[in-house]
Amino acid sequence: MVYGQEKSGWVKGRITDSQSVAASGAHILIPHTNYAAITDQDGYFLLKGTDGDQTLRISILNASKEIKVKLVGGDTLSLEDIKMDHQTIDLSDVVITGQSEAQSLKKSVYQVRTIDSERIRLRGATSLQNVLNTELGIRFSNDLTLGTSDIQLMGMSGQNVKILLDGIPMVDRGSTRESLGQIDINTIERIEIVEGPMSVIYGTDALAGVINVITKKGQGGSHLTLSARLQEETAGKEYNAFTKNGTHNQNLGINWQRKRLQLGGNITRNHFGGWQGASTGRAKDWMPKDQMLYTVSVRYQANKWHIGYGFNGTDETIQYLGNRNLITKIAADKDYTTYRWFHQVQSEYRASEKLNFTGVLSYTDYSRKTLSTNLDSLGRRTLSLDAGAQDQSIFTATFFRGTAFYKFSSAFSLLAGVDISNNNSSGARILGSPTINEYALFLAPEITLVPGIKLSPGLRFLKNSVYDAPPVIPSINGKIALGKTLDFRFGYARGFRSPALRELYFDFHDASHSINGNTNLKAEYSNSFNSFLTWQSVRKKDIRVNSTLGGFYNVFHDLIDTAIDPNDKTQTTYLNVSLFKTMGFTLDNKLFWKNMQANVGGSYIGRYNQYSELPKESGQFPQFVWSAEINTNILYTFKKIGATANLFYKFSGKRPVYESADLVTVHLAETAGFHMADLTLSKTISRYVNVIGGIKNLFDVTTLANSSTDTGAHGSGGAVPMSYGRSYFLGLHVKWSKR
CATH class of the missing domain: 2.40.170.20 (TonB-dependent receptor, beta-barrel domain)
Known part of the structure; x- marks a missing residue:
């Protein structure tokens, strides 16, 4: 959730698919601003924005739509259930890694791969390695003597891959990225993978790319x-x-x-x-x-x-x-x-x-x-x-x-x-x-x-x-x-x-x-x-x-x-x-x-x-x-x-x-x-x-x-x-x- 000026209003509602099933993890944002929200497990959202006529852009997986609303300062606008048509597609996933502000994937100057919580759940994953090991350009190696695993991204080994948790660097003993196996998979909303060096924004250890959890x-x-x-x-x-x-x-x-x-x-x-x-x-x-x-x-x-x-x-x-x-x-x-x-x-x-x-x-x-x-x-x-x-x-x-x-x-x-x-x-x-x-x-x-x-x-x-x-x-x-x-x-x-x-x-x-x-x-x-x-x-x-x-x-x-x-x-x-x-x-x-x-x-x-x-x-x-x-x-x-x-x-x-x-x-x-x-x-x-x-x-x-x-x-x-x-x-x- 991103917060605006004091004179602001709220809008709340529920997102479902065409069969009225709750759509969790849907992104709702007001274009050209930093106001954004994500639906919960039951499809509900609550978004804050400045008062006046606004456009809500809603996107989930392969679906996107826009609706017009009017916000009134100090009041909360309740919307009827919003149904998404999964037959449309737009590159509207909101990404933040490396960005100056949260923006859609289509507008980003970086090539960012995203893995959302629904995809993680549908994998039956119990660790980050379970999720990442089928991604292109990513391989894992295992040290059975010490019980650790290391990651390779685009031909480069772990010491050149920056692991972030909510944008903050994770500490490891050295070159092996043990931290990947020590993040609770149940707490993850999404994973953003940026390929290529990010040393300017994220500094040391970001030569091969960044994995932001x-x-x-x-x-x-x-x-x-x-x-x-x-x-x-x-x-x-x-x-x-x-x-x-x-x-x-x-x-x-x-x-x-x-x-x-x-x-x-x-x-x-x-x-x-x-x-x-x-x-x-x-x-x-x-x-x-x-x-x-x-x-x-x-x-x-x-x-x-x-x-x-x-x-x-x-x-x-x-x-x-x-x-x-x-x-x-x-x-x-x-x-x-x-x-x-x-x-x-x-x-x-x-x-x-x-x-x-x-x-x-x-x-x-x-x-x-x-x-x-x-x-x-x-x-x-x-x-x-x-x-x-x-x-x-x-x-x-x-x-x-x-x-x-x-x-x-x-x-x-x-x-x-x-x-x-x-x-x-x-x-x-x-x-x-x-x-x-x-x-x-x-x-x-x-x-x-x-x-x-x-x-x-x-x-x-x-x-x-x-x-x-x-x-x-x-x-x-x-x-x-x-x-x-x-x-x-x-x-x-x-x-x-x-x-x-x-x-x-x-x-x-x-x-x-x-x-x-x-x-x-x-x-x-x-x-x-x-x-x-x-x-x-x-x-x-x-x-x-x-x-x-x-x-x-x-x-x-x-x-x-x-x-x-x-x-x-x-x-x-x-x-x-x-x-x-x-x-x-x-x-x-x-x-x-x-x-x-x-x-x-x-x-x-x-x-x-x-x-x-x-x-x-x-x-x-x-x-x-x-x-x-x-x-x-x-x-x-x-x-x-x-x-x-x-x-x-x-x-x-x-x-x-x-x-x-x-x-x-x-x-x-x-x-x-x-x-x-x-x-x-x-x-x-x-x-x-x-x-x-x-x-x-x-x-x-x-x-x-x-x-x-x-x-x-x-x-x-x-x-x-x-x-x-x-x-x-x-x-x-x-x-x-x-x-």
Whole structure:
């Protein structure tokens, strides 16, 4: 909800589809203003705006319409139910990531992909990885030794992908984006994915792109909403109801609002019993995980300003179960425990129709603890006395962002902001107690040169306490309307990423890992280009087709990666790669036909082969190695019975890489391609109850053949783990609301 001047009125109503079924998640906005709202689970909305004649633009999924209303200052206008015709389509999704103000996707100069809460629900998703793994250009890798997953976006790995929660950076130990698995899926309103470097707006770690997770907010009015979710899932063929084997998810949520005050909270338990796979005895291929997620929110809204506090807490334990020694009968176990306390305060003050200010302050306390114990044959457990068996690493971060936005006219606006961050670390494996401070000022005007041509240049001024950061980072993004149904977007940005605390000061050694920090690392920088052509090729009453063709080219200098320490061949460390490039092409097609929605897309992404620079020493090799992807999502709605069927499919082609174990002989290694697919069925039982069930990983993928002989820092040689096989799930969702 966005708030206007004191002399304002309200409009409330309910959005339904053509069968009078409540339309949750519909966007209602007044064009050319920041006044917007989203319908709740029962289709209701409450929108505040200035008095006088106004136009309401309503959009949901593939439907859009506009209605005229007259608001009177101090009064609330009640509308009759508004029915949406799902046979029409418009690119009217409201996006905020990277924007100077909330605006429709069609008007944005950035190419933004959105995933709404309804799509998340229809996936039966229990984590963000379940949602993102079928998106084009996104891949996940798993470290079974530590029980973590990392993300790759458009050929770039996790340390170059910025993860935001309501626009605030999430803190991780280092390059692995563990935070993706520690966000409560039940609290998410939508996900916005911006491809390409966003270093000007969001700074360090945004070279490959940004994933902004936006949580659910109140919709206005006085109400009480209670929700509950229960979902049970097998782990391959392994399952034990509610307790041991399999995946068990429970959630309880409450949201209360009275006039200007809103309170909310969620508690979620995600229990994974592990998966034995090819392991024997006590050991498991996938380790058990028990996770508790807590969220608390308090918001107060006034006529010109609002302020809110949010808390996100994680208490997670991953268990490594060792097999008993044949002689001593002792089993060596490890518990990896993570605590994350993430506090945030957000506020906004709207001084006038043209000027508004926002402020964000967050504090993160993140710790990862390793507890090693020995279990004897009598069931007695004692602490392990081995070197490094007991360990704790602590990472804290304080972040402040302040912005001012002024709209000079419909053709020119300016976003200016300041970012201040403080990052600290300590622990037995941390060298000292290092601190990195960074200060930045950014400017991002948006200019409409002529109708249909919009430019958004940007500048970011940096000061880093450890590195000589470039004094200015530039970018420019633009959008050209080539016709009513054809839009062209383009962008260039200079990227910058300072080394993380882990890459500098963290030393990690165990049976599967051997890696040292490097205090001599340089900061990364890049030059990146991208372009997208969007075409609404078919616009008829019963059928709509949208197509987006994209391309990108990135050149990275001093890219930070793990490699053999040149001073000690037995050790692995972080080093600056002199040059690295990625390039690729994507094609995404969306079809809306009566009760069916479908999209078919593909990508072809190339990663730079560093050995192509040395033809005399290594031989003739191609400059890029390429990998293909194809994905398909099909959703069909049976309106008369209140049911939906969803099929998600993705093919990830083989992943080639040139490598050298002795720095002399170079050979081609490949990770095999694979197919992933999910089928889900959803049925509305009553106004408050919904049942969902289905099959995940239809092709029963577990591990991928891998011809790499380079074990590296993370044990990457040998078979690559992907999943624990085909699983079956059944879930129940209950939501009750009273106004």
